[in-house]
Amino acid sequence: MFGALRPLQNRDGLRTIKFGSIAVPELPEVETTVGRIRPKLVRRHIAGIECSWRRTLCGSPATAARVLRGARIEAVGRRGKFVRIDTVRADATRVAVLIHLRMSGRLEVQPSSFARPAHTRLCVALDGGDELRFVDARKFGRVWVTREPEAVLGRVGVEPLSDGFTPDLLRCLLAGRSRVIKSVLLDQAVVAGLGNIYVDESLFRARLHPRMRSDRLSRRQCERLHRAIQSALRDGIAANGASIDWVYPGGSMQDRFAVYGRGGQPCPACQTAVVRMVVAQRGTHICPRCQRIRTGFSRGHRSTRNRRALRSNS
Ligand SMILES: [Zn+2]
Missing domain, CATH: 3.20.190.10 (MutM-like, N-terminal)
Structure with a gap:
């Protein structure tokens, strides 16, 4: 429903995000705000x-x-x-x-x-x-x-840049739910601070399709996603966040987005045009070549029994 709102005018001429769907401050933008006001308070x-x-x-x-x-x-x-x-x-x-x-x-x-x-x-x-x-x-x-x-x-989930956020914990959180992965990552009770921007960027970095089922990720895919979430957030903080509409003249992360808001533009990894779709009721950007839906067991033809055995061992 938020996507139907009329975008606000850019009054200050800053280069800002305007992609049709409305971006909101996420962990890096809030962290930047905190760093800015803390010394004065x-x-x-x-x-x-x-x-x-x-x-x-x-x-x-x-x-x-x-x-x-x-x-x-x-x-x-x-x-x-x-x-x-x-x-x-x-x-x-x-x-x-x-x-x-x-x-x-x-x-x-x-x-x-x-x-x-x-x-x-x-x-x-x-x-x-x-x-x-x-x-x-x-x-x-x-x-x-x-x-x-x-x-x-009390219901806010694990901090993704804390020591407690490990690849194993992420794997448990994902395996305990049977939803599309984007929806799980947006859930503030699961992982705190991620929103539409950094979920899209993390999934691209991990080469995962946002419609994959969360309980179908392999151990290796979970490790990749864990690294991707942390690197996307750290890059966002280092860039002082992303400038969002005219109301958040924060930083320059929008210049480093690989997929978010870049529909029709070339993927930085393979040059395929980035595609916009709707996942979990949110405008979502992916590279259709880098982010194909794969389970961790899809290479080759393995029987269901072998897959089950692999899953229980992995
Ligand atoms: Zn690509």
Whole structure:
């Protein structure tokens, strides 16, 4: 349904993604945002919170203002696609501010004397006169102020750049589901932080078709996919993310996409034209030559019994 929305105008002339389907910030874009705002927030005290679009804040604005007033910001981090700001109050209780940028949200730390950008939905006032401003043209972004962040983050899956994300774990996660692989990778409860862009890029790097069944991948294919996910995300972070519409003037990863948004253009590996299709209800880009549907056992003619034996041994 999001694909039917009219794309926003590019107001700043930046080279941005405009591919018909709407891209949203994913792990590298959120990580870039966190890296940008963290030095301006840590060790600051919160003076107040003001919400100009009621639905942006989940919960009562009065309660949020009361629990945050005077709290000191201890850490700014990321969990999946959430920005997480941890604070501690004078009575030593901890309160977290969780922010999901969703489609068009962005965060700015600016002097409160500066005019607020258009579409500013929520402001956190800081000591010294600055404000953390949540700007969100499409209003889908959400902010939580909570003493129990796990109530919001508890179902978020494994961090794909953490030590815990191993090829074996990925293989277990995929084997335990019988869905097309793209749909499993987009599921935030399975692997955190991947979205349409980095799933398409990872599957291309792993030479896997997005419609393959997740429980049909061989050990070797899982290892390739694991490497591909990590390298695509690390490249995205190194490029400061991808610039998305005009609302996320982040970085330059869009210049390095192999397939995403490149329908009709040559595959960087084999020069075959990249094809756009719909998989898991999402616009999806693949190289039809590099990403053929293959199971791990499709080479040669093996009997079903042999396949079962191979699978149980692999
Ligand atoms: Zn190719």
